[in-house]
Amino acid sequence: MSALFANAQPLDGLIGGVLIGLAAAMMLLGAGRIAGVSGITARATGLAEDGMSMSSAWAFLIGLPIGSLVVAAFLDLPHADFASWPVLVVAGLAVGIGTRMGSGCTSGHGVCGVSRLSQRSLIATATFMGAGIATVAIYKLFGGQ
Amino acid sequence: MSIARRIVPPLASGALFGAGLAVGGMTDPARVRGFLDLFGNWDPSLAFVMGGAVIVMAIAWRFQTRMARPLFGDRFALPDRSDLDGKLIAGSALFGVGWGIAGLCPGPAVASLALAPLDAAPFVAALLAGMALHRIVPTRTRRTQSEGI
Numbered sequence: 001m002s003a004l005f006a007n008a009q010p011l012d013g014l015i016g017g018v019l020i021g022l023a024a025a026m027m028l029l030g031a032g033r034i035a036g037v038s039g040i041t042a043r044a045t046g047l048a049e050d051g052m053s054m055s056s057a058w059a060f061l062i063g064l065p066i067g068s069l070v071v072a073a074f075l076d077l078p079h080a081d082f083a084s085w086p087v088l089v090v091a092g093l094a095v096g097i098g099t100r101m102g103s104g105c106t107s108g109h110g111v112c113g114v115s116r117l118s119q120r121s122l123i124a125t126a127t128f129m130g131a132g133i134a135t136v137a138i139y140k141l142f143g144g145q
Numbered sequence: 146m147s148i149a150r151r152i153v154p155p156l157a158s159g160a161l162f163g164a165g166l167a168v169g170g171m172t173d174p175a176r177v178r179g180f181l182d183l184f185g186n187w188d189p190s191l192a193f194v195m196g197g198a199v200i201v202m203a204i205a206w207r208f209q210t211r212m213a214r215p216l217f218g219d220r221f222a223l224p225d226r227s228d229l230d231g232k233l234i235a236g237s238a239l240f241g242v243g244w245g246i247a248g249l250c251p252g253p254a255v256a257s258l259a260l261a262p263l264d265a266a267p268f269v270a271a272l273l274a275g276m277a278l279h280r281i282v283p284t285r286t287r288r289t290q291s292e293g294i
Contacts, residue, residue: 007190103232
């Protein structure tokens with residue numbers, strides 16, 4: 001964008017976002033369902049009873065890594081930088097409990113719900129973004145990366 | 146419903162979703178944490194990803210209201226809750242904390258299982274454990290609805 005946001009990739013982001021929107025639209029208009037990854041994950045593993053059929057849930061989840069693999073085969077993706085295993089495990093537990101308790105994540109609330117102007121999703125999205133921003137700020141305050 | 150109708154649309158949707166995450170840089174947790182680093186070296190890329198996705202979906206919702214049923218299904222099965230409760234806020238806050246410390250949410254984590262399996266697997270395993278934990282711990286008003294937006 002500019003020297004101010006040296007690392008930003010606004011065009012890549014916008015194209016990626018449009019693809020995600022098309023994927024969610026395909027799920028909505030094609031299958032009549034919400035493309036919420038946390039809910040679909042719970043459904044696929046039998047941790048939620050209602051929702052799409054288990055075979056549909058598995059098909060969607062298997063599609064996710066296939067899509068990113070195809071992109072990686074054509075584009076030179078930068079090296080992804082992950083946290084250490086203990087941090088990943090603590091974060092995974094928090095995300096697992098939190099998305100079930102809050103009925104959704106970035107895709108279900110942030111994309112599908114916000115675009116529908118669902119009051120629950122607008123509040124959920126503002127809450128997890130606020131909590132995420134505060135967490136990174138506190139993390140850095142105590143010398144974390 | 147035939148097997149093809151149950152498998153092909155969600156598989157295509159998932160693959161397109163995973164492609165979008167990779168193109169948008171969302172399979173890199175450092176970039177996601179860069180967006181959440183509002184008071185530091187802020188990287189606005191995630192806002193463009195969400196903006197692009199929300200614009201397309203806002204148009205899709207307009208089509209949805211004019212359709213009697215989905216293209217490959219019998220009926221729309223969509224969340225209809227409008228009540229606000231403490232669990233929505235507390236759960237979303239807890240999710241945000243996890244998202245902030247690792248830079249991962251469920252979509253990019255599952256999408257990364259092939260690209261960076263050794264990093265994504267422990268997160269996804271813990272994610273499933275957290276979901277199971279939430280299910281086991283009894284609550285007064287148990288809800289097992291998959292998405293309650």
